[in-house]
Amino acid sequence: MTGTRQESGGAWIAGSDKPERTRVRIGYMPLADCAPVVMASVLGFDEAYGIKFELRRELSWTGMRDRLVGGGIDAAHVLYGLLLGLQMGIGTRASQVAVLMNLNRNGQGITLSRALAAKAPDAAALARLVHGGALRPSFGHTFPTGNHAMFLYYWLAAAGIDPFEHCKLVTVPPGQMAASLAAGHLDGFCAGEPWGQRALREGAGLPAVSSEEIWPDHPGKVLGTSADFAAANPNTCRAMVAALLAAARWLDASGANREAAAEVLASPGYVNAGRDLLQHCLAGRPGQAQAADGWRGHNGLHFFAGGAASFPWLSDGMWFLTQQRRWGLLRADPAYAAIAREVSRIDLYRDAAAMAGVDLPDASMRSSTLLDGRIWDGSDPAGYAAGFVCAA
Structure with a gap:
């Protein structure tokens, strides 16, 4: 990369790495796991990387999808499966998308x-x-x-x-x-x-x-955008991811930070739910001990986990495709790995992680054991999808 860094925030602010857009419209749903997006804006993590988030609250995922496709928003706190359904044209006209990072695990x-x-x-x-x-x-x-x-x-x-x-x-x-x-x-x-x-x-x-x-430590919401936006604004995407990594790291640093985030989210302008309710969801049950790898909220909600919760694992996206195939939403096996590589922009994430000082995993796939004992590691997605008894 070329350019100079801000000493306080570590952002690239000059040369070819300057964000193409300084204001970014980001849609979010009123949920506990919108915390990284909201707190990045409230605490100024976005400005440290040369951009400003303009947050847009949505009330349904259909509305979120339509605004993202129609250009009403630039990026979104969005369901992983929704984006992949959009990529594959399930129930709507296909539209090329990009997953820039995971925003949380579990929850x-x-x-x-x-x-x-x-x-x-x-x-x-x-x-x-x-x-x-x-x-x-x-x-x-x-x-x-x-x-x-x-x-x-x-x-x-x-x-x-x-x-x-x-x-x-x-x-x-x-x-x-x-x-x-x-x-x-x-x-x-x-x-x-x-x-x-x-x-x-x-x-x-x-x-x-x-x-x-x-699914232990499953991906939750992701930072999603259109493939066209990512292609036209790569530096803006890197800055968004770096800012959200900083917010995720802050959230997982302490229970006090999560309780402060709950107070912010409780306001009518964000989630509009009780502060005690959100503190429970974000900071865990009263008396819950801090986990070895950071704070885990109710139902295991994690935002950072040393960067592992934020990385856009290829196997995560592939799992959703296997389930969409399993239930007949996809009529044939797609090119699982190729689609995951196209949608999950690990290249942009890698640069943003370097900006934010976040470590990368050694591989782009991971292994999990789900509720029924089946192991998912992305090695045989077609066989995995075909191996279920209840399937369309």
Whole structure:
């Protein structure tokens, strides 16, 4: 790289590395895991890298998708699965996208209504009810190709429940999940926090399983943009990622930082939820000890983890493609690895990590063991997708 550094922030501010845009419109959803985007703006991490975030709150993932495709926003705190569905043209016209970084790990969950939880305290009991013909539950998720739909389907299928045959599936904006459960419109839902916790505290629901139990240390939201924006504004993308890495590192540095972030997010302009509720989601249960690798919020919510939570692993994107293939959203096996390499902009992330002083992993793939004992490492995606019993 060429240029000079700001001593305070480490940003490239001159020469060919100057950001092409100094103001960047970033969409976000009112969720606990929007914390890096909001705090990067509030604490000035963005300005340290020569840009300014203009935050735009969205109320549905469909609205977020449409604004990103239509150019109403430049980048977004967005579901990984949504972006890949857009790349593949599932349910909409295909649009080339870019994943610049992961924004968090874990922090989602499946919540059941109290009435359903009383009848089926676990997935095995739910399967017995469903197969006995006593129940066809209605489950909410947040977007058809998104993370929550894939996690919900995985949990159900691991118990022998076909989500399409045995359940009614409804797309609901995350902020409406708790109210829909309380009103009896849903028997359960999968969504990001704080909405599962709100359902619990308001007496409408009980937690069934955390997303961390389904896929330990899974990717959550990502920083996404269009491929055209990334191509035209690579330095702006590097600056965005560096600023968000700084914010993620700050969030994972201490519980006090997470509690301060919860106070900011609680305001009507951001998540508009109770401060105590958000402190629980971000900083963990009262008395929870600090983990060896940093702070873990409710349901294992991590933002940084030494940089491992932020890296755009190729195998993460490939997993969502395998699930979209499993459930018939993709009619044939895609070129899994090639698509992941095209979408996950590790080149831009690598430069941004150097700017922010963040270490890189030794490889671009990682291995995980999911709820049903299956190992996912990206080595045989077509075989992995074809190996499930509940599949379209």
